[in-house]
Amino acid sequence: MKSTYMQCVVPSVGPAVLRGQRGALRRKLAAWGLGRTACEDILLVTGELLANALDHGTPPVRVVFTQSRTMEGRLVHIEVADAGTGLNTGLVRATWRHPSFSLAEGGRGLLIVDTLAASWGDVPTDGGHTVWADVDCVGAGVPARQ
Template sequence: MRTVTLLGEDTSGPSAPAMDLADEVPPLTRVRGWVREVLSGLTDDEVEDCLLVVTELVANAYDHGEAPRRVRLRQSSEPCSVRLEVDDAARGEVVVGTSRLGEHRGRGMVLVAYLSTAWSVEFHERGKTVWAEVSCSAPPPVGG
């Protein structure tokens, strides 16, 4: 895993569809519905891969991070890829394969690594952004 430290960089950008996550518990059904809608131009398998990745990233932001939280999608057409980003206010490291929440936890980022072409953590003055890129075969729709 590559870790990049960014100070003061705004990663939101105007062209990235985003959803604020103000709920006390992870709004996974709502997040998945939103992602499915934004990525409606991709194949079912590509959307399912993105749904698994975003579910894990959002769940981790609630289990290990701090509010405020936000999820964002960035789409690229050449090559076709979707970058799923989740922000939270905690600055702790992301540890793959272990969890402070019990021995049957801690495998989610292994799944993210398997389904994505790349993933990383970017630290900034507001906390961190954990992101993963998932490849696709057809260009996603412009503007979601």
């Protein structure tokens, strides 16, 4: 089963806008029956992807959340799209493995995404690109069937 929560366009950035969207997502995740750990993981991954889109991308920024329930588990699929150029995920991951890599130089956001998400990537689109991540809610303490 799949259910899409939200498809929204982020017209501007600011603490009030982001706080409101974070609150709306938190309420929806709770309504989906996701526990605190899963909600926090999803909110953190979303925040990192959204921050990258707002800092490095080109408006408009679109965010989509989809929940999938299968026999194996439950996933929340997060997509953050903007009109900018994409990123080379292979190069990002290779940078983390390079001996000269330091967290002091930045790059922590996608490393957090890589740690919390079951998988993530970047897909080019006609109008820009979409960075996506799948958060495994079963791994965050949510039973597959609820």
